[in-house]
Amino acid sequence: MAGTGKTHLREAGSTLLRVEDLQVEFPAKGGRRVHAVSGISFDVAPAETVGFVGESGCGKSTVARAVMHLPAPNSGVVNLDDTELGSLSAKKLRETRVAMQLIFQDPMASLNPRRKVKDLVQEGVEIWHRGGDRRALEERTRELLDDVGLDSATVWNRYPHELSGGQCQRVSIARALMMRPSLLICDEILASLDVSVQSQMLNLLKRTRAEHGLAMMFISHDLGVVKNISDRILVMYLGKVAEVLEVEALDRETVHHPYTQLLLASVPRVTGERIKPSVAGAAQDLPSPLNPPSGCRFRTRCPLATDRCAQQEPQLEEKRPGQFIACHHVS
Ligand SMILES: Nc1ncnc2c1ncn2[C@@H]1O[C@H](COP(=O)(O)OP(=O)(O)OP(=O)(O)O)[C@@H](O)[C@H]1O
Numbered sequence: 001m002a003g004t005g006k007t008h009l010r011e012a013g014s015t016l017l018r019v020e021d022l023q024v025e026f027p028a029k030g031g032r033r034v035h036a037v038s039g040i041s042f043d044v045a046p047a048e049t050v051g052f053v054g055e056s057g058c059g060k061s062t063v064a065r066a067v068m069h070l071p072a073p074n075s076g077v078v079n080l081d082d083t084e085l086g087s088l089s090a091k092k093l094r095e096t097r098v099a100m101q102l103i104f105q106d107p108m109a110s111l112n113p114r115r116k117v118k119d120l121v122q123e124g125v126e127i128w129h130r131g132g133d134r135r136a137l138e139e140r141t142r143e144l145l146d147d148v149g150l151d152s153a154t155v156w157n158r159y160p161h162e163l164s165g166g167q168c169q170r171v172s173i174a175r176a177l178m179m180r181p182s183l184l185i186c187d188e189i190l191a192s193l194d195v196s197v198q199s200q201m202l203n204l205l206k207r208t209r210a211e212h213g214l215a216m217m218f219i220s221h222d223l224g225v226v227k228n229i230s231d232r233i234l235v236m237y238l239g240k241v242a243e244v245l246e247v248e249a250l251d252r253e254t255v256h257h258p259y260t261q262l263l264l265a266s267v268p269r270v271t272g273e274r275i276k277p278s279v280a281g282a283a284q285d286l287p288s289p290l291n292p293p294s295g296c297r298f299r300t301r302c303p304l305a306t307d308r309c310a311q312q313e314p315q316l317e318e319k320r321p322g323q324f325i326a327c328h329h330v331s
Contacts, residue, residue, distance in 0.1 A: 051230030101176035107168030
């Protein structure tokens with residue numbers, strides 16, 4: 001099936017977050033530029049979870065930070081709930097950003113080691129809503145700690161170093177929920193946890209998003225994990241989107257982008273391990289984002305690559321309903 005001419009972006013009014021043509025570059029030695037994110041567009045509907053998957057260095061965390069304007073992208077539009085972040089004053093941006101809460105991979109590093117759990121969970125609210133009702137704040141803190149599976153009475157006065165990695169990650173989630181966000185951005189938040197704790201956290205996230213009506217961007221290098229929690233998935237390769245698909249498409253006998261095939265072939269595997277090159281010709285490392293390949297960025301590792309792939313960049317086209325693939329060779 002040739003492209004239908006439809007894009008993978010949905011109608012503007014139906015989405016919570018709409019990101020268009022996001023570009024992020026970093027300065028590098030000798031006046032060169034790292035092309036970390038090169039023209040990525042996507043949207044997230046209210047209460048939808050969109051997974052972002054791709055190997056280390058493909059730009060997932062950069063997308064997360066650019067969405068939050070931490071810092072602002074080099075170019076592109078980030079529109080949250082009909083507000084374009086790029087048009088806001090610094091003060092208004094800080095206020096608007098509260099609706100998006102970002103949770104990082106390393107919970108120990110992202111929690112202030114000198115603050116007790118109760119203070120860590122409350123501090124965001126204290127900054128934004130000074131002079132609020134102290135008792136109500138404490139009650140909500142206890143409620144959220146219990147909600148994320150911690151015994152609030154036990155952890156109340158503990159410091160991060162007195163908790164396990166999984167418990168710290170639960171504190172990070174409670175802390176984010178305290179701000180009543182509409183979008184939770186989870187950046188590799190399971191990567192440092194044991195496999196058994198990972199599955200508890202996935203269940204917690206699913207329950208939490210249902211109870212709080214949250215939309216989520218869920219970022220991971222592990223397609224198995226992303227598949228478990230997402231409604232739709234963006235497969236990223238070297239700063240670009242290779243494929244967008246509804247999660248059910250992963251269980252159908254269907255053709256994917258060759259890079260998605262590579263990811264599928266490497267599931268399941270030990271978390272944190274580098275992707276095993278299971279597609280012929282894919283055994284090389286990710287090319288440098290300082291000097292990405294011309295045309296299709298995946299061509300240097302792709303078993304299907306031809307001259308056309310070097311000359312012409314493939315665009316995301318709807319190959320099957322709800323499945324958009326950027327590849328000259330997938331029909
Ligand atoms: N502040 C920075 N300065 C220079 N280069 C950067 C910076 N941040 C990220 N990069 C580069 O941008 C590219 C994308 O990095 P990013 O961290 O977004 O990838 P990722 O997919 O999230 O990988 P990981 O899972 O390892 O974090 C990488 O080549 C990285 O080295």
